Amino acid sequence: MEPITDQPMDQPKQKVKIPCNHMLLYIHLTQSYSYCAVCNGDYGLCYYCSRCNFQAHSECIEWPDTIDHPSHSRHPLKKVSPGTIDYTDGKCHFCREELVDPMYHCSLCNFSIDVNCWRHPPQRTIYQPKSHEHTFTLMPRKITFTCNACGMLGDCNPYFCFECGFMLHKDCIDLPRVININRHDHRISRTYHLGHGDWGSCGVCRKEIDWSLGAYSCKRCPNYAVHSKCAIREDVWNGEELEDVPEEEEEIEDPYKVVNDKEIIHFCHEEHNLRLGGDDDVTGYEKMLCDACITPISSDPFFKCVQCEFFLHKVCASLPRRKRNIMHTEKLDLQVTKAGEYNKCISCRKIFDGFRYCSRFEKFDVRCGSISEPFHHELHPHPLYHILSAAEKLKLCGACGKYLHYVLSCTVCEFNLGMDCATLPRKVRHICDAHDLSLHHVPGNSKGQQLWCDSCEGKLDPSVWFYGCDDCGSTLHIKCVLGDFNHLKPGKKYGEAELVVNDGMTRPFCISCKKRCSFPSFLKATCPNTLCEQRWGFPSFLKAASPDSFVLFACSMDCAYDKYFMLWFYEVDY
Template identity: 30%
Template sequence: MTTYHPKHFLESDLHPDFAGAKKCVICEKWISTRPNHLYCRPCNLCFHKECSTSLMENLTIDRPVTHEHTLTFIRQKNSFNCVACGMVVANKEMNFYGMYEINMYGCLPCNFFIHRDCMYLPKVIKLTRHSHRLFHTYQVPDHNTKCRICYDPFVCGSGGYICSDKTCDYKLHSQCATRKEIWDGKDVEREPEEISNSEDVTMKFSSLEEVDGKTLRHFSHHHDLIRLCVNGGEEENKRVCQACILRIGSNSFLGCKECDFALHDTCARLPRKMEHLFHRHSLTLEVDMMNIKEGFFRCSKCERESCGFMYWCCQEECDFKMDAKCASLAGPLYSETHKHPLTLLDYGARCYECYECPFSLDSKQATLPVLVKCNYDIHPLTLCFGRHIMCPWRPFSCEICEIRIKPDYPDYEDLYGCFDCNTLVHVECAIGKYPYLKPGHTIKLNGFEIEIASNSFSRPICHACHSTCQDKLVFKNKSSAISFCSINCITSS
């Protein structure tokens, strides 16, 4: 028996079948060596010997940084809420400890209870998703407000992180704010805060420079740019934005009179350095794919390949990359495909949800162009999501591939449609499998130097899978006559 587990005798020998398959209930690490543990057969619980010893030596904490009185370890099942995070059982304990609440310390006279891990929460943090520093408090004011990450309410009397700016109502649960994908792990309490005018910061990292009233200069291009309007001409319709590689479909854009360089207004204003809620570190803008070994990249957010502008993380251990379309997203998201604002509910789920109706988007859907032009219809086709389509004519097929469309759960498909002409096409048929790669660009992959070409007229046979190349783009080897239908086929050759 131990002070931690007084009900049963603990064995020092674990059944061979359990070796390497049990976790210590104190530190949550795998028990790999048999002589280094204690085992309770009735409870089917394992402990490292040193963890049990360490816990016995820390049954009381005399001078905790979180409270003015001595804190006592509570070993029985309890229903006390942690003052730091507001939870009875911390997220990381919930699945493994079951009925055991082993990491709670308390001061009974003060009704103060706290998880052992929550004692060491950082006092001051800076997140990329908010412009101000956040301070930890054991009493969140106005607990009826919601956490700005998970959008769940605060437990009355619980702690959390609040904004250092008194005019800002930004609040986060302790455990939401310190998740490893959101927080960079730094307590900035002792670090001086950079106090600067927001306009100065914007100018410092701005990509655009105004030359005169009509002329602008973008750091990615050697010619000056002017604001142009889409005139509907054939050449204008083929023009693409160099940042996101999508067609220029807006009424006005920034264009070069000396060459075909063009940028959407929103893409042109993307800063050279930014903090984004999709990543915990600062991101730097790369505009030249010649600096990328393969000549293209895969966005870590939407997982699409792109040869446009790329935001990348400078941290050595981090390989995060993001394309221009995902970089333009923010929370809440105001999408033309839905009448209500959409909230980024959870980072891991990569999902935007509407709190007013059952509507949601992932980041791949959120970055799709709302309107596209198609040879099969005189009108622009509008993006519509299969689970929300109310279509009077069923069954129906895609106008391009002629495969029947599945609008019903769980097989529904996202579509582009013209409901005046009863035209529907699959998203991939309308914009292609690689909407952010452009014809004429060269990539290097698997020892091949590949030119990306339009597949409008020819339908070559893929060298790898031996099927007809059906997509809008085809990948042609520069040193031979072989072609590939996809990047996967290039890498598998």
């Protein structure tokens, strides 16, 4: 078809009738390397017939004024614009997409469809023996019904089984039969009728399940079930149908080999044996950190290397090599961070060293990677679950007052807990107090109270969590107690900088904020004079490491890393 040349401004735009009855695709014009058959334009979305080599913008096509549709045979449908009717829900009756101009509508029945659903009407009958033994027939009228597959209310044309009386949404007929989800260790199978039983709540959203409707259930766990729509959420299911895939028990390698009653060989430290420490060893090693979770050994049972300074909590030594996690749809692998490297946890957003649980593209620290449901926290009376889906909005964390995506939520009250706050140590030690500090919060209305941090001497908001001493009454900000580097191990080098414990007689000045480093640890690096002169102009507090270099310190991540220039404090931008 020859393209029509541009028309004068005073003439109406010409349109063309579709020259065939073939299936049309809706594509970008650039994909067909051609032009609109009407306006000769080479951009925008168009309808395209590959058999006739025809393409035209929707606005350049002369759509018929009235049409007949097999799913609405009682009345013809008239072409209208969405803005001319204000009593519809604004969505196509079949695909549930937003209606755009042109659309077709029956004002007597309040029935609307878009052009795509007219060009490609839904199947009148569907027979899928793997899904159901009978044929589903599309009902010719719009009704309000409860879908037997997903249990959700529908207001459209359902597919109906005359043998069983089941009514289904169109997209529920093709639900996968057998799947794995990240909330359960076994496969779950779909059924249109769950059956009577003590099913409890959905394993994902934690809401009630109607046993008279369809859902997914586990053959091994008699009381476990999940709503159909919850099971196929993109943050719960990886998209793989497992019906024809044989189920084989995965052989997961043990994290360590037993040498004797007291010694093991761990996969992360195979060169030396690890020996189980007794109660007498705790006092000497209480300041040492576990090389897996980078938290103090404290009074927990632990393993110590017989030849070097390597420690593992007994719990961390038993972490599985592979496991499912509520934050990811694939199984995660336990890995060890290489020397000089660090990671950033995808859920709590903290930088960390030590062990990590990994997918192909994402990393979780072992604290977030080990969280399972239900999650219990001593500062909240009810169990918590990861209910928020990938498509939902951010939730307010009740511990820090920030809006976050990765949260654990309470099904009893309106409380959410961010992953960073959920994994905070319950008890810590700090130089400001001789006793253990524990997590605190002030319940109820705390507007009349004013607390102060004993470390930075700044105001402390009682509506957020903080560390406090039950013996002395001291209160401290969480950041003042932990700092930014609490999941990195002091004494290690990260790039050109070394992490140093802040336990000297005097605290050094930070090169960025120009304040004394007040956190438990800081980064220390030696930098050439040229860098110091270029970026800071030799502040008076700089200490010379040699005639050609100075020692620099950074107290936090904000001070250590310039996000705008993407530079560490010891680097220079050429």
